Amino acid sequence: MVKKLLHKQNSVLWIIAILLIFVPLLSKSSYFQDIAILTFLWAGLASSWNLYCGYCSRTSIGHAAFMGIGAYTSTLLYQNFGLSPWIGMFAGVLISMLFALILGGATLRLKGTFFVLATIAFGEIIRITVVTQENLTGGSKGLIIPFKPSFGNMIFSDKISYAVLTWIYMLIVILISCKLEHSKFGYYLIAVGENTGAAESLGVDATRTMTLAYLLSAAFTSIGGTLFAQYYMFIEPDSVMAGSVSNNFILISIIGGLGTAFGPFVGSLIITPLSNLLRGYLSFISGLHGFIFSLILMVVILFKPSGLLPQIIAFVKSKNRKEG
Amino acid sequence: MQQLIQVIISGLLAGGIYSLISVGLTLTFGVVGIVNFAHGEFLMLAMYFSYWTFTLLNLDPYQSLLINMVLMALLAVVVFKTVFQRVLSADHSIQTILTLGLSMLLQNFALMIWKADYRNVRIPINNATLNLGGIILSLPKVIAFLIAIGMSVALYIFLQKTYTGVAMRAISQNMKSAQLMGIELKKTYLLAFVIGVVLVGVAGSLLIPIYPAYPTVGNSFCLLAFIVVVIGGLSSVPGAIFGGLLVGVVESLAGYFIGPAYQQAAYFVIFMIVLLVKPTGLFGKSTT
Numbered sequence: 194m195v196k197k198l199l200h201k202q203n204s205v206l207w208i209i210a211i212l213l214i215f216v217p218l219l220s221k222s223s224y225f226q227d228i229a230i231l232t233f234l235w236a237g238l239a240s241s242w243n244l245y246c247g248y249c250s251r252t253s254i255g256h257a258a259f260m261g262i263g264a265y266t267s268t269l270l271y272q273n274f275g276l277s278p279w280i281g282m283f284a285g286v287l288i289s290m291l292f293a294l295i296l297g298g299a300t301l302r303l304k305g306t307f308f309v310l311a312t313i314a315f316g317e318i319i320r321i322t323v324v325t326q327e328n329l330t331g332g333s334k335g336l337i338i339p340f341k342p343s344f345g346n347m348i349f350s351d352k353i354s355y356a357v358l359t360w361i362y363m364l365i366v367i368l369i370s371c372k373l374e375h376s377k378f379g380y381y382l383i384a385v386g387e388n389t390g391a392a393e394s395l396g397v398d399a400t401r402t403m404t405l406a407y408l409l410s411a412a413f414t415s416i417g418g419t420l421f422a423q424y425y426m427f428i429e430p431d432s433v434m435a436g437s438v439s440n441n442f443i444l445i446s447i448i449g450g451l452g453t454a455f456g457p458f459v460g461s462l463i464i465t466p467l468s469n470l471l472r473g474y475l476s477f478i479s480g481l482h483g484f485i486f487s488l489i490l491m492v493v494i495l496f497k498p499s500g501l502l503p504q505i506i507a508f509v510k511s512k513n514r515k516e517g
Numbered sequence: 518m519q520q521l522i523q524v525i526i527s528g529l530l531a532g533g534i535y536s537l538i539s540v541g542l543t544l545t546f547g548v549v550g551i552v553n554f555a556h557g558e559f560l561m562l563a564m565y566f567s568y569w570t571f572t573l574l575n576l577d578p579y580q581s582l583l584i585n586m587v588l589m590a591l592l593a594v595v596v597f598k599t600v601f602q603r604v605l606s607a608d609h610s611i612q613t614i615l616t617l618g619l620s621m622l623l624q625n626f627a628l629m630i631w632k633a634d635y636r637n638v639r640i641p642i643n644n645a646t647l648n649l650g651g652i653i654l655s656l657p658k659v660i661a662f663l664i665a666i667g668m669s670v671a672l673y674i675f676l677q678k679t680y681t682g683v684a685m686r687a688i689s690q691n692m693k694s695a696q697l698m699g700i701e702l703k704k705t706y707l708l709a710f711v712i713g714v715v716l717v718g719v720a721g722s723l724l725i726p727i728y729p730a731y732p733t734v735g736n737s738f739c740l741l742a743f744i745v746v747v748i749g750g751l752s753s754v755p756g757a758i759f760g761g762l763l764v765g766v767v768e769s770l771a772g773y774f775i776g777p778a779y780q781q782a783a784y785f786v787i788f789m790i791v792l793l794v795k796p797t798g799l800f801g802k803s804t805t
Binding site: 250251300314317318322440443451481483486495 | 546552600603604607608609610611613614615617618619621622624625626627628629632633732736740743744747751778779781782785786788789792793796
């Protein structure tokens with residue numbers, strides 16, 4: 194029966210993804226619950242990045258800007274107007290999509306390298322704006338969300354509620370990725386990503402396809418930003434919109450498998466717990482933690498650029514074939 | 518009025534170093550075809566090399582310039598053979614992510630062994646100034662400018678007048694035709710990359726009397742180099758020289774008229790404008 198299931202790889206992955214909620218639910222340790230929450234959150238964020246950059250074979254290094262926009266929008270609306278972050282989240286989505294539309298309109302048609310540089314410039318401009326406009330955004334000092342737990346405030350006193358929230362977020366983005374993969378839109382997107390000219394010659398509206406995907410990606414990254422803010426109760430430019438945040442999306446997606454629905458999920462499953470555990474054990478040598486992860490990233494991209502998920506699937510398949 | 522001239526000249530002096538940092542990048546991109554996001558980290562390592570030769574061997578950065586160049590050349594060969602050579606014909610995304618990973622690797626490496634403290638080279642020349650008709654110029658910056666522009670122009674002459682230089686330009690124009698002409702790609706790639714890194718190394722030596730070394734110092738300079746290279750035109754050395762000077766002056770003027778916090782924003786704006794209007798840059802070719 195397992196053999197049959199393996200033929201539908203995604204089913205197995207779905208089951209794993211769904212069952213994972215039991216880790217925080219049954220765990221007595223607040224530390225492990227925290228790791229679970231972060232794993233779900235980063236899986237969702239990386240999957241959002243993957244929606245455009247994975248399927249369309251582009252690299253956006255400034256994507257964290259959307260996460261930051263989402264986080265700051267919902268937080269500022271909550272702090273200044275008492276607006277519920279649930280609504281603030283959608284406001285963040287709208288603003289992110291607006292920026293994505295403007296930026297995208299200008300840059301999506303640029304050749305690979307130029308697009309990457311444009312995303313870096315965009316990310317930096319947003320970051321500099323937030324840092325310099327201290328009166329509005331609190332600048333480098335960041336913003337604190339006062340602890341008033343209630344569902345309406347998206348603030349919870351127990352970790353399990355956050356776990357469920359981030360878990361649902363992750364599942365939604367994975368679901369969208371799955372639907373995308375098997376839809377006409379998805380095929381267009383992948384085609385445009387692989388060879389824009391050829392796709393256009395076959396009648397695909399490349400600009401429209403890329404723009405829609407980019408908007409989608411920005412929107413969900415923004416939602417992740419809001420969730421991040423609500424969990425940590427504190428945001429600053431370095432934690433939600435720095436280059437290192439964008440690099441994390443890339444690292445997770447590459448390790449798991451770029452351009453696949455479950456790639457970023459697997460990536461986060463491997464990286465996030467490992468990263469948190471290592472950070473604890475290796476904190477005595479600053480930089481060792483980052484060094485190891487950069488090394489892993491480079492080794493994977495050099496020798497297994499399609500990520501570890503295909504390897505894992507192939508491995509499991511071959512084992513079953515031997516035993517079967 | 519005199520203040521304005523002072524501001525512009527300060528900008529030009531800074532621009533000289535920006536040009537030197539950027540010509541290496543544009544050469545790597547033009548000839549090898551890889552965008553090296555770890556470019557800033559080579560600058561950072563060069564600055565540390567200079568710092569350590571000063572601290573351990575008591576040689577000031579100008580005296581250790583040649584040693585620095587040799588060290589950087591060796592580093593370039595090692596990095597090229599282990600990292601870049603494997604992805605010469607790979608997808609752009611893979612090259613991008615690889616160099617990004619290299620950048621993070623080198624930054625963390627520096628953090629691990631040298632810690633995050635700012636390292637300064639304290640020599641008498643640090644605070645020396647020249648007085649040119651009322652305009653005060655920082656001597657280390659003037660020296661840096663002269664050597665930087667000198668080397669950039671030397672590179673330009675090399676690319677125009679020597680066989681290897683012309684071969685590099687040929688490759689950057691059309692790789693297949695260059696091969697048909699009998700140009701050995703692999704050796705030329707390596708040489709182009711090494712030259713680029715050595716130049717950035719020189720920039721590091723010139724920079725250390727003016728600016729401290731720390732693990733992430735490469736970040737802002739790298740970003741700046743990319744902006745200069747886009748403004749000037751990828752694979753155009755004159756473009757990088759002009760772009761560097763332009764960015765230096767714009768940065769200086771922005772700092773003077775708008776405020777230091779917005780200096781970076783100023784050249785990002787120019788960057789975006791160039792990307793939108795003429796992505797191939799001011800001196801770049803319109804075809805690829």
